[in-house]
Amino acid sequence: MEPTTAAMIVKAAIAAGTNKRVWTGIGSVLAGICIPFILAILCILNLASAASDYNREAVRLTFHGGNIPITMSADYKDYIRRMQQSFAQIDVVMDEIDSVAEGDVQDRYLVKAVFYSLYFGGDRGTLETSDYHRFSESFVNFEERTRMVTQEDGTQSEEVYQVSIAIKDRVELFEKIKTHYGVEATYEQQSNAVNVWHLAKYDTTAPQEGDEFAGWMNWNGAVHITCYDLPVGEVGDKVVELAMSRLGHPYSQTHRGKNTYVDCSYLTLWCYRQVGIMLPGTAAEQARHLVENNLTIAKVDLQPGDLVFWSYRPNGRFMNITHVGVYAGEGKVVDASSSQGKVVYRNMFDEDKQVLYGRPQ
Helix, strand or coil: CCCCHHHHHHHHHHHHHHHHCCCCCCCHCCCCCHHHHHHHHHHHHHHHHHHHHHHHHHHHHHHHHCCCCCCCCHHHHHHHHHHHHHHHHHHHHHHHHHCCCCCCCCHHHHHHHHHHHHHHCCCCCCCCCCHHHHHHHEEEEEEEEEEEEECCCCCEEEEEEEEEECCCCCCHHHHHHHHHHCCCHHHHHHHHHHHHHHHHCCCCCCCCCCCCCCCCCCCCCCCCCCCCCCCCCCHHHHHHHHHCCCCCCCECCCCCCCCCCCCHHHHHHHHHHHCCCCCCCCHHHHHHHHHHCCCCCHHHHCCCCCCCCCCCCCCCCCHCEEEEEEEEEECCCEEECCCCCEEEEEEEEHHHHHEEEEECC
């Protein structure tokens, strides 16, 4: 059964509350909601962001227990209680899996955070015991091993036994959830899972662009994207001029759009807004917009004003994109740099991390 609009709003509110610095889960969730509701939902999400402590409390109560405040809505209370019941089921299965573990056991905060991101606030139907088994088993690989055992009469024989090995590679993990459990986690759900995991385990928001990030191995963010032979637009030079006018303006995800503060996606959004072209609010959603509207080009076809996208690490967003800049011609780009703390004009950098090129015009 498809989630109700109200349930989707709740899930968006959770994402907003677990990470105040970015639109992780906000613009993404909006993409899944009918266009006529967007203005109303934006108002609700603004309230949700302002009530981030309230949503943090929902995560804390779900994972760690405690008295649910009487001021919390009946829906939230029901979501928390149902999720706690599911966590108890998961613990039973994980106890069985851990009993045959070899090496480190799987992080249960991670197991529950993924389940939380898939089902909190949504209509999940009726989950059977077998569903909890398949879900929990998706976080480990089972292997058969052999060992020699000594019988009571002193003879030895070979015995086959099974061990569970925790999956550490997050890319492999979500792929197994899809194949073994039968549920493909969306980019937004993966992102929410990372956010919830950090909040539940460390009481902090998940790392973003420019932050230290560990735990992902064998990562390559590039995927095949169809490129199109698009005509050169008339506004490219103007977009570059607008981007250059912001050189030196300070970088901030929290305060972007206030005074002269920008982050990477706000810079590109602002430049194109000035020439009458509207783009989504995050780098990942800008990339999704270009892909879905056949506005992607090959690197060799870059012209001034085109957009360049980078992926530095898995983050659960579209194509795991973390950064965007405006191509300025002659191998240069203008971008709001988190590492330099301002808008800069520089050579095209990190070629191996560039995953998409587009022409919004």
